[in-house]
Amino acid sequence: MSDKNIVSIEDRIPKLKQARKKKANRRLIFYLSIFFFLIAIIVYLQSPWSEIRTIEVNGNVFLTDEYIIDESGVTEGTNIWSMNGSSVAAGMEENPVIEHASINRSFPSTVVIEVEEQPVLGYVQDEREFYPVLADGQVIQQNAQNSISNAPLITGFNEAQLTELATAMDNVRPSIFNMISEIERKDSDEEEDTLQVRLYMSDGFLVEGIADQMLDRLDYYPSIVSQLDEEDSGIIHIGVGIYFESFQKDEMEEVDIEDEIEELNEEINEENEETGNE
Known part of the structure; x- marks a missing residue:
């Protein structure tokens, strides 16, 4: 027994404390990162950056961009994430002139309306x-x-x-x-x-x-x-x-x-x- 290395508890305590401190710091950094990420999302959603600034229309030949935008009900200044693209497209397709429509978000503040008119x-x-x-x-x-x-x-x-x-x-x-x-x-x-x-x-x-x-x-x-x-x-x-x-x-x-x-x-x-x- 006397030939074996014996480490006293007093020697192990500093190392345990150091390991626990590192682990606690990692957890703190992780939780702080999530916290600030959530704060950033809230700030973004409440800021003008999340508002629709540009509306693009593609695929139209006879209907004007203004007519299609008005038909969609999408307006500049509206929160881009409050828009339900599938519902907007379904409403547009009730127009007999529009055979197919799709609405897509283009980060950070652009909405793209794709339409296909009848032949x-x-x-x-x-x-x-x-x-x-x-x-x-x-x-x-x-x-x-x-x-x-x-x-x-x-x-x-x-x-x-x-x-x-x-x-x-x-x-x-x-x-x-x-x-x-x-x-x-x-x-x-x-x-x-x-x-x-x-x-x-x-x-x-x-x-x-x-x-x-x-x-x-x-x-x-x-x-x-x-x-x-x-x-x-x-x-x-x-x-x-x-x-x-x-x-x-x-x-x-x-x-x-x-x-x-x-x-x-x-x-x-x-x-x-x-x-x-x-």
Whole structure:
């Protein structure tokens, strides 16, 4: 026993005290850090730094930034953390013009509103101003003079007819739709509830027919044109049958597209598959 090292309690007490003091200091620093962090959060939330200073709007084409901000109800000076972004976006999407909306905070004091508007069917003209017609036939009463896209000019339609036209146009492929430069309502001796339309195509041909019948078969337009003389021009009548009325000849010529239907259907299916993969 006498050969073993014996440490007296008096020698151990200073070391124990020092260890306890270090441990207590670490705890104090930890609690003080949490305390000051909470104080900093409270000060930030109560200070102007937590207020909305900037509101950005992205994705809009026809609706103005001011209109979208007013529609959202978000205002500068409001506490940025009191805003419920999902509720604001849901309220904005009740507007028929706004197809999708999202609200995001950008630290420290910016709110970003992202919107996606409905696709554009075309434009109507009132004197020198152009107003967009949405894909559901609704006319937006905001001048789109500075944002006119390749969508066609639409003339001669009332509100109900625009809705009917929009429904019929839903079946037209984008590649064909982009070839239409103007859509005109055509006066007809047919029944009053029949909507007759005339399309002005970018390659110089005109297409006429009852809206739902003609637009349902408009995907065959390239096949129809391929059977006509390049130097020829005239009106392509699309309905139960397909006829070409030449401006150079005083006769109607029937156009047969039966051989192209199967090929076109395969092309449409391929486009749909590519869109689905994307």
